[in-house]
Amino acid sequence: WTNSTERFYRIPEGKGPHSVGCTDLMTENAVEGSFLRLYYPARDATDTEEARWIPDREYYQGLSDFLNMYRIVGERLFHYYVGSVTCPAKSNAAFKPGEKYPLLIFSHGLGAFRTIYSAICIEMASQGFIVAAVEHRDESASATYYCKRRSVSESQEESTSNMEKEWIYYRKLKTGEEERCLRHKQVQQRAQECIKALNLILKISSGEEVTNVLHSDFDWNSLKDSVDTSRIAVMGHSFGGATVIESLSKEIRFRCGIALDVWMLPVGDDIYQNSVQQPLLFINSEKFQWADNILKIKKLISNDANKKMITIKGSVHQSFPDFTFVSGGIIARFFKLKGEIDPNEAIDISNHASLAFLQKHLSLKKDFDKWDSLVDGIGPNVIPGSNIDISPAEPE
Ligand SMILES: CCN(CC)CCN(C[C@]12C[C@](c3ccc(C(F)(F)F)cc3)(C1)C2)C(=O)Cn1c(SCc2ccc(F)cc2)nc(=O)c2c1C=CC2
Numbered sequence: 585w586t587n588s589t590e591r592f593y594r595i596p597e598g599k600g601p602h603s604v605g606c607t608d609l610m611t612e613n614a615v616e617g618s619f620l621r622l623y624y625p626a627r628d629a630t631d632t633e634e635a636r637w638i639p640d641r642e643y644y645q646g647l648s649d650f651l652n653m654y655r656i657v658g659e660r661l662f663h664y665y666v667g668s669v670t671c672p673a674k675s676n677a678a679f680k681p682g683e684k685y686p687l688l689i690f691s692h693g694l695g696a697f698r699t700i701y702s703a704i705c706i707e708m709a710s711q712g713f714i715v716a717a718v719e720h721r722d723e724s725a726s727a728t729y730y731c732k733r734r735s736v737s738e739s740q741e742e743s744t745s746n747m748e749k750e751w752i753y754y755r756k757l758k759t760g761e762e763e764r765c766l767r768h769k770q771v772q773q774r775a776q777e778c779i780k781a782l783n784l785i786l787k788i789s790s791g792e793e794v795t796n797v798l799h800s801d802f803d804w805n806s807l808k809d810s811v812d813t814s815r816i817a818v819m820g821h822s823f824g825g826a827t828v829i830e831s832l833s834k835e836i837r838f839r840c841g842i843a844l845d846v847w848m849l850p851v852g853d854d855i856y857q858n859s860v861q862q863p864l865l866f867i868n869s870e871k872f873q874w875a876d877n878i879l880k881i882k883k884l885i886s887n888d889a890n891k892k893m894i895t896i897k898g899s900v901h902q903s904f905p906d907f908t909f910v911s912g913g914i915i916a917r918f919f920k921l922k923g924e925i926d927p928n929e930a931i932d933i934s935n936h937a938s939l940a941f942l943q944k945h946l947s948l949k950k951d952f953d954k955w956d957s958l959v960d961g962i963g964p965n966v967i968p969g970s971n972i973d974i975s976p977a978e979p980e
Pocket residue numbers: 647650651652692693694695696700726821822823824847901902905907911919921
């Protein structure tokens with residue numbers, strides 16, 4: 585939330601050569617369907633307006649639940665402070681045809697949902713990626729929904745659309761419930777949803793007709809032959825980082841992965857038996873990580889030159905989601921939404937390292953290799969490996 589001096593806090597625009605559009609896609613009228621926000625290179629358009637950052641008020645209710653606030657308090661606070669925030673992508677703007685773009689699948693964190701990593705997704709789209717930010721239905725999102733077809737009798741007049749939104753809210757851990765077990769089950773579902781989203785986007789690129797149960801005037805046929813099917817990667821934050829690891833181990837078409845401040849708890853032990861062959865970049869914040877988590881990352885990296893870890897100095901866990909840009913003052917400090925490093929600087933380091941890593945492992949023909957040094961942890965505010973000391977304590 586911004587007080588008067590910070591009213592200019594906005595989610596940063598993409599810095600690449602392309603304008604960015606975004607549109608929502610939901611298939612099937614069931615929880616098993618796909619739900620994603622697509623960010624894509626768009627034709628320059630002045631007439632289209634920016635997309636709403638948090639599109640439904642139920643997301644505020646879900647965030648209140650997740651943050652253990654009373655819904656009537658949280659819902660109004662969020663509506664008042666961020667209800668009018670837009671993300672710097674043109675809603676349903678015309679897709680820019682003409683080249684095949686690499687594809688990025690993005691997986692959100694615990695208590696998050698598909699729209700709140702727009703700074704990362706918009707930057708990637710502006711640099712020439714098609715980005716599908718999936719919304720998980722594993723009850724780890726603050727809120728999500730699917731469209732249930734209303735029975736004929738209920739939909740009174742023709743005018744009211746015969747679709748109603750069936751909301752699924754964040755599932756808290758029950759007392760006595762073992763967290764690792766729940767999160768391991770959820771990460772499997774999350775990986776399946778990333779693979780389903782991949783198949784859906786490939787189906788659209790192949791020219792097949794898909795039904796979008798969310799009626800928007802976006803022309804999905806314009807995406808025919810738009811995806812470079814040999815250049816596909818998966819990216820995610822925290823729980824979404826664990827989803828990256830699980831997705832790589834299950835789907836070889838994901839050529840590489842990027843895990844932002846990964847939460848390793850949900851990852852099963854089988855992963856450490858060389859189940860991840862693809863290149864993998866871990867980009868950590870300075871403050872979130874702890875020894876056990878770093879140990880698991882190191883076990884996964886173990887002497888594989890294509891698996892790397894870097895840490896952004898002065899950053900925090902919330903340096904990756906968008907709240908770090910739209911918040912300020914006491915709230916930002918109370919919830920640790922910003923680190924010592926300027927939020928824009930932190931996200932630039934993360935995005936530039938990501939682009940250099942993607943160029944290398946997707947053999948892109950771009951100039952992202954100018955940021956190669958960041959992937960080796962060389963540059964301002966970045967270090968190789970982790971700042972967490974895990975050397976086993978010397979015997980007293
Ligand atoms: C409350 C008790 N506890 C429930 C388990 C939540 C504890 N918590 C720290 C929080 C998230 C916090 C947050 C956000 C956003 C505002 C806002 F006001 F700006 F909206 C405020 C306060 C509260 C910082 C996290 O869960 C951190 N975390 C996250 S945060 C992802 C997220 C969620 C909602 C957002 F709006 C933005 C980002 N994603 C993960 O995958 C994992 C973890 C931890 C392990 C795995």
